[in-house]
Amino acid sequence: MTPRDASSLAWDKMGGLIPAVVQHAWTGQVLMVGYMNAEALDATLESGFVTFYSRSKERIWRKGETSGNRLSLVSVQADCDGDALLIAARPEGPTCHLGTGSCFATEAGGIAWLDRLSGIVRERAAADAGESYTARLL
Amino acid sequence: MTPRDASSLAWDKMGGLIPAVVQHAWTGQVLMVGYMNAEALDATLESGFVTFYSRSKERIWRKGETSGNRLSLVSVQADCDGDALLIAARPEGPTCHLGTGSCFATEAGGIAWLDRLSGIVRERAAADAGESYTARLL
Numbered sequence: 001m002t003p004r005d006a007s008s009l010a011w012d013k014m015g016g017l018i019p020a021v022v023q024h025a026w027t028g029q030v031l032m033v034g035y036m037n038a039e040a041l042d043a044t045l046e047s048g049f050v051t052f053y054s055r056s057k058e059r060i061w062r063k064g065e066t067s068g069n070r071l072s073l074v075s076v077q078a079d080c081d082g083d084a085l086l087i088a089a090r091p092e093g094p095t096c097h098l099g100t101g102s103c104f105a106t107e108a109g110g111i112a113w114l115d116r117l118s119g120i121v122r123e124r125a126a127a128d129a130g131e132s133y134t135a136r137l138l
Numbered sequence: 139m140t141p142r143d144a145s146s147l148a149w150d151k152m153g154g155l156i157p158a159v160v161q162h163a164w165t166g167q168v169l170m171v172g173y174m175n176a177e178a179l180d181a182t183l184e185s186g187f188v189t190f191y192s193r194s195k196e197r198i199w200r201k202g203e204t205s206g207n208r209l210s211l212v213s214v215q216a217d218c219d220g221d222a223l224l225i226a227a228r229p230e231g232p233t234c235h236l237g238t239g240s241c242f243a244t245e246a247g248g249i250a251w252l253d254r255l256s257g258i259v260r261e262r263a264a265a266d267a268g269e270s271y272t273a274r275l276l
């Protein structure tokens with residue numbers, strides 16, 4: 001994303017802020033959601049480290065500025081209508097202030113995957129036994 | 139997530155709305171970002187299909203209600219401070235109104251992965267040759 005692309009985003013929909021979803025560049029895990037204003041996006045692109053506008057601090061906030069747990073930028077993509085950003089990043093430590101890799105991983109590691117596996121098994125169990133090996137097993 | 143969990147979310151931070159990131163339950167691809175109010179989250183949990191509050195339509199909007207491209211719910215997780223939701227879903231067709239699987243996949247399929255691969259190669263190339271096979275190759 002270039003500064004020119006950045007200027008065409010839908011900044012007006014939420015008072016100058018756009019939600020930015022940070023995804024681990026290699027694993028695909030969603031790490032956190034923050035907000036960027038145009039200055040934060042510029043700072044992200046220029047510094048190579050994910051930088052937000054903090055609604056609570058009411059200022060530009062480079063993720064990891066205190067903790068050291070920065071998010072090294074890999075890529076920025078806008079969505080189809082320019083009102084959301086998807087950031088691929090390489091985390092330099094736990095992303096969440098609670099010490100977990102993801103702000104969405106408040107359970108002990110791995111539980112989310114168990115949930116997903118359980119979902120797959122439930123889905124397959126309900127499928128036609130002719131089409132699903134799992135359904136035949138159960 | 140139970141209705142009880144839902145009531146403890148930080149609904150007040152954005153006038154009753156919370157951003158909801160939808161991630162493909164099996165591949166991890168981020169499909170879209172929408173907004174939920176409490177009614178939309180209840181409808182999502184009750185119906186098993188991802189339901190938003192549409193800011194443009196100013197009403198509850200079940201994703202796919204017109205196109206048929208619904209998002210079958212797998213799980214809902216709140217983040218550490220309860221002001222963002224991560225939805226794992228199984229899409230029943232292209233999620234984006236442009237016909238792509240993801241609203242963030244406006245490039246032709248696969249380009250995002252090339253970007254990532256390119257990022258990995260750049261990173262490894264800059265690493266110490268004693269630690270990186272790629273650095274030794276280049």
